[in-house]
Amino acid sequence: MSARPEAFDPIAEARRQWLDHGWSDAAPGMTLVTSVNRAQQLLEARVESVLRPFALSFARFEVLRLLAFTREGRMPMQSAVRRLQVHPTSVTSTVDRLVRAGLVTREPHPTDGRATVLAITDAGRELVERATTALNRDAFAETGLEEAELTELVRIIALLRKRSGDFEDPRPAAEPL
Incomplete structure (x- = not known):
């Protein structure tokens, strides 16, 4: 983690480079993977700092x-x-x-x-x-996000996880007789 924020978004710059190199079909996916990885680093650092005293x-x-x-x-x-x-x-x-x-x-x-x-x-x-x-x-x-933003982000990540085979929707329960 940087001591102070960058003057620009390195992930946006990476996306620009992807586009400049003609990889426009892969640029959105690269941006997603890189963004999620960076977000994970930020969240893990926060959690690990809280758990360190324990x-x-x-x-x-x-x-x-x-x-x-x-x-x-x-x-x-x-x-x-x-x-x-x-x-x-x-x-x-x-x-x-x-x-x-x-x-x-x-x-x-x-x-x-x-x-x-x-x-x-x-x-x-x-x-x-x-x-x-x-x-x-x-x-x-x-977390730095509003509740509605958290809900939407978790929903989107759950959709990605489900489409990747991480879990299935529960089967509907049979109607009682």
Whole structure:
């Protein structure tokens, strides 16, 4: 992140260069990808700065928050992988760090000897509650966008995700007899 804002928009300049080089069919997509990547960098920097005092990365926070949302504070590792939408190796690495910190434990699955259940500890629950309060206050409540803008941006990103195969609309429920 720059100490002070640029005098011009580097992404707009990149778009101009794309157009000047005859890549007009790809310029909108390049602009989208570059803009989303930059926005992600800005959002991640803000979130990471809020989580730093808690010695948490956003990945570790997400695992703790996911477990804290469950009724019993536990879930199978494979369920966590699916819900977090990241590679199993990444979740394993994240969980390893949480286990070393005493925030999560691994337990044998009650019916599948090959599976592992993740469980949040009391220390993990206390930490994630404090971290969530800080994130809500210092990162999530004030994004720099108005509520209507946020809603529209999330809608558009969800459309992109859906068209990319990230999720399907839920099937309509059958009418009661």
